[in-house]
Amino acid sequence: MMNWEQLLSDTRCGSTHQSTTPPQKDRNEYDKDYGRVLFSSAFRRLQDKTQVFPLGRNDYVRTRLTHSLEVAHIGSSLGMHVGHLLGEKRKELNAIMRPSGLATIVSTACLAHDIGNPPFGHSGEDAIESSLARHGVTHPFEGNAQGFRILTCTGDPMEGKGLKLTCAILGAFMKYPCTQSYSAAVKKKAVIPANRLECKKFGIGEPEREAASFVAGELGLLPRHQPGAAELCWCRHPLAYLMEAADDICYRIADIEDGFFSGLLDFSHARELFSPFLKERQLKYVAELAQQGEEASCVHYMRAIAIGASIQTAVNSFMDHEEELLQGRMEQSLIDSSTLSAALDGLYRYAIENVYQAREVIEVEAMGYKVLGELIDFFMEWVNHPSSGQAKKVAIMLQGAKLPKDDAGRDARLTHMLDYLSGMTDSFALETYRKLTGIL
DSSP states (O other): OOOOOHHHHOSSSSSSSSSOOOOOTTTTTHHHHHHHHTTTHHHHHGGHHHSOOOSSSSSSSSSSHHHHHHHHHHHHHHHHHHHHHHHHGGGGGGGGGOOHHHHHHHHHHHHHTTTTOOOOHHHHHHHHHHHHEEEOOOOOOOOOHHHHHHIIIIOSSSSSSEEEEEEHHHHHHSSOBBHHHHHHHHHHTTTOOGGGGGGSSSSSSSHHHHHHHHHHHHTTOOOOSSOSSSSSSSHHHHHHHHHHHHHHHHHHHHHHHHHHHHHSHHHHHHHHHGGGOOHHHHHHHHHHHHHTOOOHHHHHHHHHHHHHHHHHHHHHHHHHTTHHHTTOOSSTTTTTSSSSSHHHHHHHHHHHHHTTTTTHHHHHHHHHHHHHHHHHHHHHHHHOOOOOOHHHHHHTTTTTTTTGGGOOHHHHHHHHHHHHTTTTHHHHHHHHHHHHHOOO
């Protein structure tokens, strides 16, 4: 069974020395981590990455950056509420845990949750995988694993590796705490997982095995793999469930709001979808506003009420299942085990059928396939034949980070290319594509 004292470890991963700055009054190590993520170049690039709707369609809809900030805010609320309730339930925790500290752990993990996503939304991941397959590369790309790589290895290193975050925050970030090889073994049914939530995807690339093992060891995460196994997997950190809940709440509700303001959803449908979250007096208020022609204000109001209600039900679910979380036996997300599960699922299903399939959304996905596919075709010349004349020209474009030597091996070059490609913003990827194809 896991214990909270160890789960809140502020030991830093990747740092050559643990005390990088003198202690500061009223500012803990988690607060420093929030700033490290916020000021990182990888996080800043999210301002020009698609969430659902293409950038520039209008000034209202969310980008990947605004989505991450909203998720962080919801995560902070979840962490604060849970912190207070845990302190009341387990008095001994008050000596080692403040609700504000728990809130910062969750909000920082939420802030970073999409930091590894490539350009052009989630379709960018599919575009990268399918393009690599054309070159005979069975190298799955996963934004969660790329995010862990940025945080622990490549992200703005000043000393040591990565952003050198505390283990508590990295644990809360690891939604899928298993390696690529473990996830592949599960898909082949060579391994029967104890909890399918933890290995639905992989969150740890093979080069980051050492960092993941360090974090899991410091936190006392329960191992799912056999001793000495090549494939690694651990149970989730309990706070990873709060990070997941914040993301689920945010995108399910916000995508409906964005759908309304993008003209894909009329007011009557929006009110119908949000009504399960509203009490009778709140529904009456919405009706009064609507009669005055204030439909936009109604949608803003209903979105706020839906988020507040969802936060409360997720907190209740966490506290109801705390023992299972500490024992690594929780097999449902907090949203799926909450009293608002059906209502939130209704929002998601409607968005799948009526928002995500909108023409402009499909167009940006198609563009992502075209742009990323041709960029990969171009860059693979260097990956496969680093000594050729064309490859040396390609290498010049890829020198944003330290370029591996020609004799470093194909895998090293492939990893470097994916770091570069996934770090692109939508605009930079499109601009690079235009230059290479002569489209002005």
